[in-house]
Every structure is written in C-alpha cells, then in structure tokens.
Amino acid sequence: MIEMDKNRKHSKTRPAQHRIIVLAALVLIHALLISCGPSAWYKELGFRSREQATSPSAIPVLVKALDHERSGVRAGAARALGEIGPEASAAVPALVEALGDKDDWARSDAAEALLKIGQEYDKAVPVIATAAANKRLWGKARLRWIDLLGKVGPGAKGAVPELVNLIPRRVWRGSREETTIKVALASLNALTKIAPESEEVAQALVNSLGVCTVFSDEVPDMIIKIEPESPYVIPELIKALSNTDVGGRLDAARTLRRLGEKAQPAVPAFVSALSANNPHLRVEAAGALGDLGEEKDAALSVLIAAIGHQSDWVRKNAIREIAKIGAPAQRIGPALTAALGDPELEIRKKALLLLERVNYRGNDLVQALKKLAAGDPDPRIRKLASDILRKVKFTSLASAKPIEPAPAPTPAPADTTPAPAVSTGGFSQRWAVVIGISQYQDTRIPALRYASVDAKSLYEWLTSPQGGRYAPSRVNLLLDREATARNMRGALFQWLGQALEEDIATVYFAGHGSPQSPDHPENLFLLPYDAQYDNIASTGFPMWDIETALKRFIKAKRVVVIADACHAAGVGNSFDLATRAGRGIKVNPISAGLQNLSQVGEGVCVISASDEKQLSQEGKRWGGGHGVFTYFLLQGLEGQADYNKDTKVTLGELIPFLSEQVRRATRNAQSPIVAGQFDPALTMAR
Numbered sequence: 001m002i003e004m005d006k007n008r009k010h011s012k013t014r015p016a017q018h019r020i021i022v023l024a025a026l027v028l029i030h031a032l033l034i035s036c037g038p039s040a041w042y043k044e045l046g047f048r049s050r051e052q053a054t055s056p057s058a059i060p061v062l063v064k065a066l067d068h069e070r071s072g073v074r075a076g077a078a079r080a081l082g083e084i085g086p087e088a089s090a091a092v093p094a095l096v097e098a099l100g101d102k103d104d105w106a107r108s109d110a111a112e113a114l115l116k117i118g119q120e121y122d123k124a125v126p127v128i129a130t131a132a133a134n135k136r137l138w139g140k141a142r143l144r145w146i147d148l149l150g151k152v153g154p155g156a157k158g159a160v161p162e163l164v165n166l167i168p169r170r171v172w173r174g175s176r177e178e179t180t181i182k183v184a185l186a187s188l189n190a191l192t193k194i195a196p197e198s199e200e201v202a203q204a205l206v207n208s209l210g211v212c213t214v215f216s217d218e219v220p221d222m223i224i225k226i227e228p229e230s231p232y233v234i235p236e237l238i239k240a241l242s243n244t245d246v247g248g249r250l251d252a253a254r255t256l257r258r259l260g261e262k263a264q265p266a267v268p269a270f271v272s273a274l275s276a277n278n279p280h281l282r283v284e285a286a287g288a289l290g291d292l293g294e295e296k297d298a299a300l301s302v303l304i305a306a307i308g309h310q311s312d313w314v315r316k317n318a319i320r321e322i323a324k325i326g327a328p329a330q331r332i333g334p335a336l337t338a339a340l341g342d343p344e345l346e347i348r349k350k351a352l353l354l355l356e357r358v359n360y361r362g363n364d365l366v367q368a369l370k371k372l373a374a375g376d377p378d379p380r381i382r383k384l385a386s387d388i389l390r391k392v393k394f395t396s397l398a399s400a401k402p403i404e405p406a407p408a409p410t411p412a413p414a415d416t417t418p419a420p421a422v423s424t425g426g427f428s429q430r431w432a433v434v435i436g437i438s439q440y441q442d443t444r445i446p447a448l449r450y451a452s453v454d455a456k457s458l459y460e461w462l463t464s465p466q467g468g469r470y471a472p473s474r475v476n477l478l479l480d481r482e483a484t485a486r487n488m489r490g491a492l493f494q495w496l497g498q499a500l501e502e503d504i505a506t507v508y509f510a511g512h513g514s515p516q517s518p519d520h521p522e523n524l525f526l527l528p529y530d531a532q533y534d535n536i537a538s539t540g541f542p543m544w545d546i547e548t549a550l551k552r553f554i555k556a557k558r559v560v561v562i563a564d565a566c567h568a569a570g571v572g573n574s575f576d577l578a579t580r581a582g583r584g585i586k587v588n589p590i591s592a593g594l595q596n597l598s599q600v601g602e603g604v605c606v607i608s609a610s611d612e613k614q615l616s617q618e619g620k621r622w623g624g625g626h627g628v629f630t631y632f633l634l635q636g637l638e639g640q641a642d643y644n645k646d647t648k649v650t651l652g653e654l655i656p657f658l659s660e661q662v663r664r665a666t667r668n669a670q671s672p673i674v675a676g677q678f679d680p681a682l683t684m685a686r
Contacts, residue, residue: 082113513565652680
C-alpha cells in the first residue's frame, strides 16, 4: 500500500515536469528562430540595416555570403543581389553556382536574382523546372518555383512538359486536394506566360476544365486570355464539347459562349449537345445557339421543356435563356404560366416578369395570376401578380369577346335630328356627361389646378366638328359651382336616362374622390362642389349611386366611364396618406371602387386614371396645364392612338395608348386601369 502511494505521488509530479521541459524547448526554439531568422541575416554580415545590405557597395560582401554556412544567410544574400538588379552583374557567376545549393530557398532566391539581373537566367530554368516537378517539396516552395518559371516567360519553353505533368486529370477528395489544385493553377498560369500560342498549352488548359474549376474559375479566364494568340483554343474547346466528360463539356460550352461570334465553328457541337443526357449542358448549349443566332427553334424547344425539369438550376436558367433569345408569346406563354406554380420564389418571379414582357394573353394566364395574387406565400409575388393582372386586363381588351350591337332603329325624322354624330355601326346617338371640379365650396377641401380645365377641354373636343362631333344638346357639362350633388344626380339619373338602348353614353369626372373616413374606408364617394369636409357621408356622391344609375336608369347598352378622381392633392388631414397608411387603408381606394362599377353588366367600360396605390398627377408640362391622364386622352382621341391608320380611334386602340403614354410620362408612377366587358372595336373618334 505504501509503495502504491509513492507511485501515485510520482505520477502527479511527472506532468508538471513535462510541461516545464516543453516550455523550455519552445523558448529555445523561439530564440533560435529570432537569431537565425530572415530579419537577422544581414546583421551577421556586418550591415546595420537591410537598406545598407541592398546597396551596390554591398555586392562584394553579398557574393562572399553565398558560401556562408547558414542557409538563411545565403538565401538573404541572393535576395539582396536580386533587389540590386543589373548593377549586380559581377555576382552572376556566384549566383549560377548557387543554383546547386542544397537549400530550396537559397536555390530559388539565386534563380530569381538571375532573372532580375537579366543574365544567365536560362541556366536557372532546368534547376527551377526540376524543383517544381519535385513532389516531395513543401507546397509553398513548389509554388514559388512554378511562379519563377512564369517570370522567365518564353525563355522557359523547355519546362513546358514538366509543368503539364503537374496538372492532374482528376482531383480526388482528400486532405491534399486544395494543394493539388493550387499547384495545377499555378502551372497553368505559368504556361500561359511561357507559350500562349502552343498547342500543348491549349490542350492543357482545356483538359483542365471540369477539374481545376472545382475550386476556381481562373481556367476559363486563362483560356480567354490566350485565345487571340493561339489558333488551337477554339478547336480544343470544340473537341472538349464533344467529349464524354460532363464537367469538361459544360465548362467548354460556357467558355465558348464567352468568345462570342468567334465560337461560330462550334455550332454543330452545340446542336449535338442539345440531346445530351445532362440537362445543365442542354440548357447551356441552347443558350449558346441563341447567342449565335443559330438553330433557335431547336434551342427554344429544349429550353421550354427544361422549364418543367426537377432541378431548380435548370428551370431558372431555362427561363433566363428564353428571355435572352426572345420568342413569340404564344409559344413560350403556356410553359411560363405553368411555372407560376413553381415552389421556388425566384422562378415564379422570373416567369411573371417574362410573361409581362412578351405580353402573353392566354386564357390560362388570368386564372394563374389571380391564384398568385390571392394565395402566394410571398408578399412580393402577390403584389407583382396583382400589378401584372391589372395590366393584363388593361392591355388585353383587343382580344375581349365583342358584344353584338343592337339592331339599328328607324332613323328619326329630319326635323328632330340634332347635330350629326359619328357612325357607330348601328348606334344612332351619342350622349355624354362631363364633370370637372377644381374649386370646392368648402375651402378645407384642397383645390385642384386643372380638373375643370380638363373637363372643359374634353367637352370642346366632343362637340367640335373636327373632333367627336357630338351634338352639344347631348353633352351635359358641369364645371365647379354647377357640379353640385343635386346636379350630378340629375345628370346621371334623369338627363342621361334619355339615351336609348342602342345609344352610347360617356361619363367623365375630374375632381376629388375620398372614402368616408379612415374608420370607414369601404364607403367611397366622388366629391361634388358642395361636399363638406367633415360630413362626406351626407354631402358626397356615393359610388353606389353611380352603380344604381348604370343598372336602373341608363338604358344605353354601351357606357364608357372615365374618371380622374384620385389626385395627389389629399382631401384634408383626415384623409392624408400618412393617416391612410397608418390605418392600413390603400393609398387610392377610389380607383378600386371605380373598377367595381364594371360589374353591373356587359357593355360597361371603366377607365380610371391611376392604379389603386397611385395618385394622379397634373401640371403645366402637359399641354400647358392638364392632368397627365386627360392630356393623353385628348391626344389619343385626336388621332395619335390610331395605330392601324384607318382614321378611326377605337377603345382597343385608345386603351393601350393611354397605358403606355401615361406610364412613360410619369416614369411608371401612374398607370391607368381599365375594367369591364365591352366591344374593343367601339369607335371613339374619327
């Protein structure tokens, strides 16, 4: 028992003794490193500073130091001679002899010094090449030898085989993988400097595609760099594109694409790659053919099929390549619409944007957009889908199902017929109510500058013999003081009720619109001249009254409602944007309310000047003083919207004209919106 206790006591003291011994050894090694390190070599030669050791006067001492017993001193002396440069030519024989030094660093420093001095460096090449090929050398040492060969440049062409042998055909997973790649990349870089025009170098670079690019994109960059000097790059890339190595084929395709038109000889290889087993390669080849303008039809077929692939990368890049190539909307639309149900947000977004760009209007698109707008998990996609859905409804009217006009009535007697009206294919009369309010009786409601000007300008165009040629007796104009709630009700419920079923009725309103209050955003009103700021519920003109007029009092089967009721001037502090946003109310709910008017039945077209999250703009830059919407409305009616040059302006022409011009003039800050089912061939002006 006593002996065991002694052993335990000794076992406790041994670790402490070991720690002391290890610590002492570390201190000794540190001292040796300090005394023998690179920073101390010049002191052993009697120099006070490194600057003194690299001056021309130090050359004799440095030459003698190349035979010093310490390798660190020999290496330092060689480096110093290299820094002195051509003035150290007297040291060349000693440096050549130092190429046989046993120390790797001393040899490499001597070789580099010869390069910097510019003499006898060809004698250094075999030594450097042999060292670079020595696989037993430490990684950084080999990298330095390889870098030196690159600095030699064309003079090191004899080392090309050794450098090529340093490039692996395969890289296996393991601890030395990164070092292997670094050595290979350094060798390739040196080869581009030594013999960029060589077939052997081109082969080495192209063969490295799919191997060294595991860790780096430098190889394609090297290939692109030497291509102008080498006649072998493109043939070698084409050969690699037809190879069985999938990684190499894919990288070859990508590199060829970067060469642009120079890759034209690769077209047959790209066409062959369209049927490759690898989907990534198929997409890349199709994109390359699109770049070159060759075999686009076959390329599109591959890309459209790839939209349904299981790989996210394939689907995303297929859409990207289709966007670059360009294609008819009807060809790519169905596949892109199907992609709107993709689980990846980025793919849904790309498909949405491309569908909008190509103006696809397939029957399947609206339902897909509605589904996204209502239930997509990402709010950005919901908003984007909603925005595109409104634009689709606005710009697709030309393809809407026309509503057959009623039979033409028997012409009225000549003595009761008012001023001549435009022929409308069976409609005998045109009626209009035009309302514009700039100044309000309640001064708390902000004034508008050009609302009444807009209304008066439209009235003048409608009744002009050169314009709309409406009979003045069938256009009811209400401006400012005349546009009271009572007069507006009389115009819609009684006066416009004179129109027959076969007539056309137009209602135009320019002024303020507002919800009842932030607490009741669902109650929407147009504001007549006599509206009261603090009692909109009783004094405003309710949106549902307009709906009632359309359903029960206006008998005309063709009604066009044009409204600019959402101006940037807010309706007092109670309805400013900050309050609306704070209560979660949309910036412009009036536009949404106006669009709902189109639901009263077929034949009603509602055009609102701005989107539900935008405000209408007005200013002098539009015709000297107009709202931007009405300015382009007048421009379109006067003939600028006559796209087919048949001297008629139809709804199907006017609507896209308004959309494009207003968005362009406001830099997308204002987008007119249309709703309803009506005949796009309805003539608005001649």
